[in-house]
Amino acid sequence: MRRSLALALVAAMVFGSVQPALAYLKFGVTVGGAQMTLKWAQTPVRYFVTDQGVSGVSATDLQAAAGRAFATWQAVPTASIAYQFAGFTAAAPGRDDGLSTLGFRSRPELDRVLAATSFVVDAATGTLVESDIFFNSAFPWSVAPAGEANRYDFESIALHEIGHLSGLGHSALGETELREGGGRRVLGAEAVMFPIAFVAGSIAGRTLKADDIAGISDLYPDGDFNQALGSISGRVTKDGQPIFGAHVVAFDVARGSVVGTFSLNAQGDFSAGGLSPGPHVLRVEPIDDADVESFFEAARTVDVDFRVGFIDRIVVVPRGGDSGEITLRVVRK
Amino acid sequence: MLVIVPTLDARAARAQSPAAPQPGRFEVAIGSLWTGHQALGSNDANETTSAGGSLTLFSTSSDLASAAGLEGRVGVRLRRRLEADVEASYARPPLRIAISNDFESAAPATATETIRQFTIGAGVVWYPPYRVRRGSRVAPFAMAGGGYLRQLHESAILLETGRFYQFGGGVKYLLASRPTRPLKGLGARLDVRALVRSKGIAFDGGHYTSPAIGASLFVRF
Numbered sequence: 001m002r003r004s005l006a007l008a009l010v011a012a013m014v015f016g017s018v019q020p021a022l023a024y025l026k027f028g029v030t031v032g033g034a035q036m037t038l039k040w041a042q043t044p045v046r047y048f049v050t051d052q053g054v055s056g057v058s059a060t061d062l063q064a065a066a067g068r069a070f071a072t073w074q075a076v077p078t079a080s081i082a083y084q085f086a087g088f089t090a091a092a093p094g095r096d097d098g099l100s101t102l103g104f105r106s107r108p109e110l111d112r113v114l115a116a117t118s119f120v121v122d123a124a125t126g127t128l129v130e131s132d133i134f135f136n137s138a139f140p141w142s143v144a145p146a147g148e149a150n151r152y153d154f155e156s157i158a159l160h161e162i163g164h165l166s167g168l169g170h171s172a173l174g175e176t177e178l179r180e181g182g183g184r185r186v187l188g189a190e191a192v193m194f195p196i197a198f199v200a201g202s203i204a205g206r207t208l209k210a211d212d213i214a215g216i217s218d219l220y221p222d223g224d225f226n227q228a229l230g231s232i233s234g235r236v237t238k239d240g241q242p243i244f245g246a247h248v249v250a251f252d253v254a255r256g257s258v259v260g261t262f263s264l265n266a267q268g269d270f271s272a273g274g275l276s277p278g279p280h281v282l283r284v285e286p287i288d289d290a291d292v293e294s295f296f297e298a299a300r301t302v303d304v305d306f307r308v309g310f311i312d313r314i315v316v317v318p319r320g321g322d323s324g325e326i327t328l329r330v331v332r333k
Numbered sequence: 334m335l336v337i338v339p340t341l342d343a344r345a346a347r348a349q350s351p352a353a354p355q356p357g358r359f360e361v362a363i364g365s366l367w368t369g370h371q372a373l374g375s376n377d378a379n380e381t382t383s384a385g386g387s388l389t390l391f392s393t394s395s396d397l398a399s400a401a402g403l404e405g406r407v408g409v410r411l412r413r414r415l416e417a418d419v420e421a422s423y424a425r426p427p428l429r430i431a432i433s434n435d436f437e438s439a440a441p442a443t444a445t446e447t448i449r450q451f452t453i454g455a456g457v458v459w460y461p462p463y464r465v466r467r468g469s470r471v472a473p474f475a476m477a478g479g480g481y482l483r484q485l486h487e488s489a490i491l492l493e494t495g496r497f498y499q500f501g502g503g504v505k506y507l508l509a510s511r512p513t514r515p516l517k518g519l520g521a522r523l524d525v526r527a528l529v530r531s532k533g534i535a536f537d538g539g540h541y542t543s544p545a546i547g548a549s550l551f552v553r554f
């Protein structure tokens with residue numbers, strides 16, 4: 001789901017919970033009491049496009065821009081996922097027909113939701129059957145190559161939603177400020193999967209970042225992902241006790257890239273894969289640039305009462321291996 | 334202070350002293366090598382703004398701190414004033430990353446680890462046709478060389494490889510000289526170098542220069 005002004009709600013709430021795989025936020029589904037990662041078992045993922053456009057975006061424009069966004073995810077060399085345009089359809093997204101469909105729907109009551117992704121899962125097997133994306137035609141849209149003032153860039157928003165369709169949850173790699181009229185304005189983001197969209201007119205969200213690439217590759221590893229790249233793992237503690245929901249950012253000092261993850265269980269454990277080998281700086285911060293519900297189920301108690309800090313040792317990511325246990329100790333605010 | 338003055342009549346001096354600047358054809362040395370601080374560059378953790386620009390989440394500046402290590406060398410005299418050396422060194426310099434300018438006002442911090450650094454290389458030593466004074470045991474020299482650099486992170490899980498080049502000069506002082514015996518001499522060497530390292534731990538793959546001082550004892554055969 002992509003919000004124009006924040007107040008995000010994570011799709012995982014609808015479909016289970018965040019998968020406790022300790023790396024990135026993936027969607028999960030509970031089958032027979034067991035947690036399973038929500039992902040496509042077979043590729044290419046076939047998708048349809050609703051044959052209805054809106055002002056400024058024809059159905060053909062929609063299909064072309066969505067195609068570019070799908071191609072961007074498919075081009076990640078370390079991920080195996082692929083997609084295939086199956087044709088236009090008269091059906092609107094959101095109908096449980098076994099067909100994954102992208103299209104516009106008018107939902108003016110969702111005045112802060114630009115788009116959302118839904119899933120149909122086989123409850124017996126956990127198999128992902130269908131995923132639809134609706135784009136809210138209550139907002140102005142554009143497919144202009146350079147963007148258009150006051151219109152949301154369809155390709156950017158599609159790229160985010162296709163990340164969800166592929167199984168990715170939200171990333172917290174972004175900085176925001178509160179707006180006077182409510183909601184948040186994005187000052188900077190380093191993940192397409194950040195829950196809040198850039199302002200209308202921006203096309204900065206058309207490019208995948210290191211965090212997105214690591215996430216999709218972790219979900220659908222391909223090529224030399226496991227051999228050429230490495231991972232970090234450890235736990236976050238406060239006053240000697242593990243904390244849940246701390247945002248851990250790994251900065252690759254050589255390449256200048258950032259990848260984020262969270263402490264994702266009661267033991268405060270975190271991990272992140274798909275990192276380039278070499279020295280990293282680790283920063284840990286509370287979730288404070290988007291609503292906690294953008295990342296976790298409302299029922300989870302996320303600790304945000306600690307100061308932003310850095311670990312005082314250089315964390316080295318090995319090639320094809322893990323850094324070894326890292327303890328990140330945070331201090332109460 | 335060491336004052337180097339040219340001989341008044343080099344041809345005459347050579348005629349009177351046909352031997353090399355110091356006796357022996359082979360030299361084996363072991364000693365310590367102090368390497369000065371080496372900057373490794375800066376890099377920012379950036380996020381992208383809506384206009385496609387950058388917002389700095391925090392800044393980092395990296396360096397390899399000064400450290401003393403071991404150095405060994407085997408040399409062979411090729412000509413009267415020219416030697417070729419092969420050499421190896423080992424040191425454990427601390428790698429430091431200073432973190433500052435945090436967007437959310439986190440306190441500045443320094444992340445560190447200790448690197449294990451190995452070098453193997455070759456070089457030349459040239460003795461200029463100058464002498465401190467006739468019969469002096471002091472032989473000034475100029476040196477240049479280079480080789481391979483291996484830097485192993487503290488956790489020993491990742492190896493960085495690179496190159497080094499060095500040039501400088503120094504003096505050798507003969508503590509004992511026995512030109513007619515198999516062990517022809519024992520001496521001390523002191524040199525000052527500019528050490529250029531590339532790749533290896535250098536985060537941007539660039540060339541970084543630091544001063545280095547070598548002090549060793551040698552024997553000559």
Ligand SMILES: [Zn+2]
Nearest residue numbers: 001002164195
């Ligand atoms: Zn979303």
